[in-house]
Amino acid sequence: MHDLVAITPLGAAEPRVDTHGPVTLSEITDTALASVAARLGQEEQARAWLGTTLGVAAPDPARVGGKDLTAFWMGPDQWMVEAPYRTHEMLAPDLARQAGGVASVTEQSDAWCRFDLAGDGLADVFERLCPADVRSFKGGEAVRTSIDHLGCFLICRTPEHFSVYGPRSSAGSLHHALLVVMRSAH
Amino acid sequence: MMIDHPTLGPRDAAEFVYMGCASLINRPDWQAEDALQQFIDYGYQRDNPSGAHRELWFHEGGDRSWLVVTRDTVTHAITQVELARDVARREGRSK
Numbered sequence: 001m002h003d004l005v006a007i008t009p010l011g012a013a014e015p016r017v018d019t020h021g022p023v024t025l026s027e028i029t030d031t032a033l034a035s036v037a038a039r040l041g042q043e044e045q046a047r048a049w050l051g052t053t054l055g056v057a058a059p060d061p062a063r064v065g066g067k068d069l070t071a072f073w074m075g076p077d078q079w080m081v082e083a084p085y086r087t088h089e090m091l092a093p094d095l096a097r098q099a100g101g102v103a104s105v106t107e108q109s110d111a112w113c114r115f116d117l118a119g120d121g122l123a124d125v126f127e128r129l130c131p132a133d134v135r136s137f138k139g140g141e142a143v144r145t146s147i148d149h150l151g152c153f154l155i156c157r158t159p160e161h162f163s164v165y166g167p168r169s170s171a172g173s174l175h176h177a178l179l180v181v182m183r184s185a186h
Numbered sequence: 187m188m189i190d191h192p193t194l195g196p197r198d199a200a201e202f203v204y205m206g207c208a209s210l211i212n213r214p215d216w217q218a219e220d221a222l223q224q225f226i227d228y229g230y231q232r233d234n235p236s237g238a239h240r241e242l243w244f245h246e247g248g249d250r251s252w253l254v255v256t257r258d259t260v261t262h263a264i265t266q267v268e269l270a271r272d273v274a275r276r277e278g279r280s281k
Contacts, residue, residue: 074249076271151247
């Protein structure tokens with residue numbers, strides 16, 4: 001049997017945490033991800049099913065929502081579902097089975113790296129990184145935008161807590177960009 | 187220049203990539219008798235209007251949607267923005 005050692009997107013054994021000024025940047029590795037895309041002609045059924053699964057209505061464009069499971073809008077009739085990895089290791093196959101053919105579900109957990117920024121003055125950081133209108137964010141916004149030439153999802157949990165999902169293969173570049181701008185802004 | 191995205195609201199044109207004339211949606215039937223001539227026209231023949239022009243823009247720095255944007259090539263004024271899939275469905279291009 002293989003004896004593989006799990007490493008984080010930044011290549012270490014443990015998730016990295018950096019603090020600069022009022023902002024803490026944390027590498028988050030315990031999130032399972034699965035994308036949900038409505039099948040052609042099943043858009044309404046897929047939206048209704050996702051709403052039932054989440055316990056709240058499927059998020060509108062550029063929004064995030066949910067309870068135990070959360071989902072954010074990725075594009076027309078497409079969402080990404082997030083869940084704690086420890087309890088939802090089989091998130092994608094479970095959702096695919098529950099969807100009953102109204103949506104296509106794709107495992108996404110290891111395609112993305114996630115960095116969370118917490119603290120005050122996050123708008124000062126993100127207004128230097130991307131064109132998203134972060135000063136207007138009140139919590140619940142989820143936008144796809146470019147950060148340091150990388151296509152990322154920027155999710156505002158609260159104005160003091162943002163998540164950034166970027167391509168896992170560029171985790172080092174994204175982490176560098178976030179850290180440089182934290183030092184610039186604060 | 188700003189593009190008023192139908193679902194996301196006004197976004198800077200720098201988030202978008204320009205693809206070309208919106209007639210590119212109308213890909214010819216490859217099984218037609220005159221498919222070769224149709225594809226030559228599709229691939230190479232373009233109008234170059236001075237005035238209103240329907241064109242495809244890709245929201246690459248955003249939600250990756252394709253848009254049909256009606257833009258005045260003289261003034262750059264944008265008069266209409268639609269999701270390309272809505273346009274294609276209306277024209278019977280998609281089931």
